[in-house]
Amino acid sequence: MPDNQGTAHAVYGMGRWGRDLLSVLPNGDIALSNPLMPDAPKVSLPEIVHDLEQRGIHAPILLRVSSFLENEIAHINNSMTDAINRVGYRGKYRGVFPIKVNQQAQVVDRIVEFGRPYSYGLEAGSKPELVIALAHRLPKDALIVCNGVKDEEFIRLAILSRKLGFNTMIVLESPKELETVIGVVEELGEEPLLGVRVKLTNQIGGKWEESSGDRSTFGMNTDQLVSVIDKLRDAKLLHCLKLQHSHLGSQVPDVNDVRRAVGEACRYFVELTREGAELTHLDLGGGLGIDYTGEKKAIENSTNYSVEEYCSNVVETVAYAMDEAQLTHPTLITESGRAVVATSSMLIFNVLEATLYDAPTAPHPQTDDHHLVSDLAAVKGYLNSERLQECLNDANFYRNELRALFRRGYIDLRQMARAERIYLHLMSKIKELAPPTGSAPEIDEQLEKVADIYHCNFSLFQSLPDVWAIDQLHPIVPLQRLNEAPDRRAVLSDITCDSDGKVDEFILADGISPSLPVHTLEDDKPYYLGVFFVGAYQETLGDLHNLFGDTNVATIDLRADGGFDLLQEVEGDTISQVLSYVEYDPRDCVDAFRKFIDEAVSAGTLKNADRRTLMAAYRDSINGYTYYE
Secondary structure, rough: HHHHHHHHHHHOOHHOOOOOOOEOOOOOOEEEOOOOOOOOOOOOHHHHHHHHOOOOOOOOOEEEEEEHHHHHHHHHHHHHHHHHHHOOOOOOOEEEEEEHOOHHHHHHHHHHHHHHHHHHEEEEEOOOHHHOOOOOOOOOOOOEEOOOOOOOOHHHHHHHHHHOOEEEEEEEOOOOHHHHHHHHHHHHHHOOOEEEOOOOOOOOOOOOEEEEEEEOOEEOOOHHHHHHHHHHHHHHOOHHEEEOOOOOOOOOOOOHHHHHHHHHHHHHHHHHHOOOOOOEEOOOOOOOOOOOOOOOOOOOOOOOOHHHHHHHHHHHHHHHHHHHHHHOOEEEEEOHHHHHHHEEEEEEEEEEEEEEEOOOOOOEEEEEOOOOHHHHHHHHHHHHHHHHHHHHHHHHHHHHHHHHHHOOOOHHHHHHHHHHHHHHHHHHHHHHHHHOOOOHHHHHHHHHHEEEEEEEOHHHHHHHHHHEEEEEEOEEOOOOOOOOOEEEEEEEEEEOOOOOOOOOEEEOOOOEEOOEEEOOOOOOOEEEEEEEEEOHHHHHHOOOHHHHOOOEEEEEEOOOOEEEEEEEOOOOHHHHHHHOOOOOHHHHHHHHHHHHHHHHHOOOOOOOOHHHHHHHHHHHOOOOOOOEE
């Protein structure tokens, strides 16, 4: 294996989580591989970024790779088909994409396009999402599954859409919702396609365990199900009940949980059929996870199974249960969202500057310095690998004592500055002598406290909200210089003025680390970092902390010749646009600023010549990108 590939795999673990989508070129650049054309040349990601910036699309950039999205849709559908053929399952698979996972038009449009050969449909969990689904020309066999709380308007639109040939299924979430459906059916005189959401008792593990089990938010228990069956029979609508929806969970880490949950869902399917429901579809909801860390374990941010194994478990379990009950094999539905879109997007941003917590040189203590400054400097004289822990302890003790003296006014600013510089120089020497990460945990822990801070051009709250809110892990890797061993470790700070705006957990080859191996920044040379697998939820959940808006978005397709085509560009939010989101009229802001200028001119505190400069600066800002330019 070439050295640069070794660095990417040995340091960042890219071989474990990269899914053969990423590799490293001889020049150290991360490259994108086209999974649809494995023999095509790999495309340098830094060159893609440079090309986009030449076109005026500047970092931070959300880069969507159309080829990755198409590959994942084909992967899931083909894996289900292979499992059906291997098991001898006598039903079909009709997957649907849950729009809530990524509602962006470019994404949903391409999912419909790439899903067409598989009759791939959409899931709508709200009225706006149903409106989106009904604006797409779906294949005739594709489904629209309507989940969530529904009012009369939602239900009416879903039922009427069937007149246009849409296979729109209304999934009942509660007995009360059924009453609303019956009212709309009587008003329209049109029969619906109905489903019922069953709350499973089996609880999955992982970060999203509360999305399953008795305390999950949506779905009906057994008593409510019996009530719904009776009400449908009384309303002469029981024959309209075609689908059972049983959500397995979200980002399920353990494949055995999948099998157990599917088995329980089948029991309900059998019993509902015995109650007279003419069920034809079994919807197993979401759950298919992404192995973000590449650890292949049943833990948060990882999974212990592949897509193929997931599909086999689902198909085998349903086939066995239906054969045992002597029932026709139903059409299988899953609502895999994360597994479809997560890998297709990446966030790319540049490092603006670094705060370094070591120093190459140190000043000599002056004769009138406090003796603790000399004591601190003397640590270097006995610093060696055998006394590393002792030197760390001494350096920290002397620095803390000096800081206490400074707070009490016993030493001045310049003396404290010399002490801090001496301490940082000691840290640089200690880092050089430190054993490999993981071999001395206490030393590792102390050195992590003096990791550098790399200040980066992005907003955590806008572009990576799950990293901040629920400690979601995404692979983060430098895009260049991977033919060089990283020589520093850093945490990443965004450009918001919030102490929470930082990333301090990273996926590495040897586990999760509180710092990221990075390279020393070079003057006048850009240094880019990529956050991978951000296609699920991150675009939808982002907020306007500090009024940083949406980033620039570029959608590309990888070509067979090793190049790429820019399919679509969406410019990031301007300050004017963001102000309008929070109820400001940008024109009023301009008028108010102009008034202040004119008042200053009238008062003689501002020259007429400066008026134009000030107004131009204000207009340039209000029409500019919210991020660092």
